[in-house]
Amino acid sequence: MPQGLDVGTMNLLSARQDGNETVFVQQRNSFVEIDYSDMAEQMLSRSDVLHIRKDDRVYIVGDDALNFANIFSEETRRPMQAGILSSDEQSAIPMIKLITEQVVGQPEFPNERLFFSVPADPIDADVSTLYHQKTIESLLTDMGYSPEPINEGMAVIYSELANREFTGLGISFGAGMTNVCLSYYAVPVMKFSIARGGDWIDEQAAQATGTPVDKVTSVKEEDFALNFETDVGGIEGALSIYYDNLLDYVIENIISEVDEEDVEEGLDVPVVVTGGTSSPDGFEELFAERINESEIPFSISDVRQAENPLYSVAQGALVAARSEEEREGQNEQAEESDTTAE
Ligand SMILES: Nc1ncnc2c1ncn2[C@@H]1O[C@H](COP(=O)(O)OP(=O)(O)O)[C@@H](O)[C@H]1O
Ligand SMILES: [Mg+2]
Numbered sequence: 001m002p003q004g005l006d007v008g009t010m011n012l013l014s015a016r017q018d019g020n021e022t023v024f025v026q027q028r029n030s031f032v033e034i035d036y037s038d039m040a041e042q043m044l045s046r047s048d049v050l051h052i053r054k055d056d057r058v059y060i061v062g063d064d065a066l067n068f069a070n071i072f073s074e075e076t077r078r079p080m081q082a083g084i085l086s087s088d089e090q091s092a093i094p095m096i097k098l099i100t101e102q103v104v105g106q107p108e109f110p111n112e113r114l115f116f117s118v119p120a121d122p123i124d125a126d127v128s129t130l131y132h133q134k135t136i137e138s139l140l141t142d143m144g145y146s147p148e149p150i151n152e153g154m155a156v157i158y159s160e161l162a163n164r165e166f167t168g169l170g171i172s173f174g175a176g177m178t179n180v181c182l183s184y185y186a187v188p189v190m191k192f193s194i195a196r197g198g199d200w201i202d203e204q205a206a207q208a209t210g211t212p213v214d215k216v217t218s219v220k221e222e223d224f225a226l227n228f229e230t231d232v233g234g235i236e237g238a239l240s241i242y243y244d245n246l247l248d249y250v251i252e253n254i255i256s257e258v259d260e261e262d263v264e265e266g267l268d269v270p271v272v273v274t275g276g277t278s279s280p281d282g283f284e285e286l287f288a289e290r291i292n293e294s295e296i297p298f299s300i301s302d303v304r305q306a307e308n309p310l311y312s313v314a315q316g317a318l319v320a321a322r323s324e325e326e327r328e329g330q331n332e333q334a335e336e337s338d339t340t341a342e
Helices: 038-046 062-071 092-104 130-142 152-160 198-209 213-223 235-257 283-292 312-341
Strands: 003-007 011-018 021-028 031-035 051-054 057-061 112-118 145-151 168-173 178-184 187-194 269-274 300-305
Touching (some): 011 312, 021 062, 021 312, 038 057, 057 092, 062 092, 112 130, 145 152, 145 312, 152 168, 152 187, 168 235, 187 235, 198 213, 198 235, 213 235, 269 283
Parallel strands (some): 003 112, 112 145
Antiparallel strands (some): 003 011, 011 021, 051 057, 168 178, 178 187
8 A cells, every 4th residue: 555755844644545444544744863872771671662772872862852852951952953954963864764664664575666755946045945855765765665755735625625626726835835736637837935934933923922932832823813803013923923924925836837828717726724833723824815915816715724734744644645556557558458458
């Protein structure tokens, strides 16, 4: 059975079909490095914490990293930054490899197909996604998979717009990036990313209010809503300002990236928003309001949020992998019947 994998700055998620159900496995894309000690040894031997030991250092990866960081007063680190492998983190590749192995597991058979998400090149940062893509690809090949990249925005179209003939605008608001894709009948006509997302909102709001970033992130994830109540000077007020700013920035860039020739006249397209950053109450309404009052060069039928904002990219990668497999199956059958006909 094929698999889908969402490779995100904050979360790695796999999706696999099990009968009628889709099973997701998720880990934080994060790790912590601590000194090896008797206490560390005891804590590690008691549980199934994902870790590796290297001489007198221990690396704990995934969801447990944060707990260990708190207990041992260390900071968590991340293999990725702004949507791609971090060039400032020497341990990025071995760490993301461990987390990926845990999330995707062993292939069920050699060269099992696996589609993994990759961002489009960002239009506002001078980085290429190629090195990131090729590195992830070779890690997955080493694990015994047959990997194939799929654009993250296109994965959103696959998971959310199957009943709209894979036509629409898909936007994934992640931690490190925002990915945008416009597709007509499963053909992407525009795709790009911007190097801003939830992390950017957190950093800006932290700076503006003089609050530690982690504090801002927890306020945002716990009970923050994008309503019209004002909280002048507070953390929530600052979060609202930067949310607003991010939405306008995304819409502005859609307008400047869309080529009018690519737009199908007379077709109203649906818009789907997803990703962890789209979670707060009021996000969907705010985005709908902003895009409807903008000068966007195509007409929009409706704006909605994905049912599971954290799962839709992995789900879409799985849908793409399965449809590729079906297509191949059909080709093989066609070839066989050609041979019989001869
Ligand atoms: N309930 C929530 N409210 C607001 N933001 C959230 C919530 N849950 C997660 N996030 C934010 O979503 C981002 C992670 O989303 P995700 O789609 O997994 O990103 P990535 O694909 O980049 O790893 C982080 O910035 C996180 O703070
Ligand atoms: Mg993601």
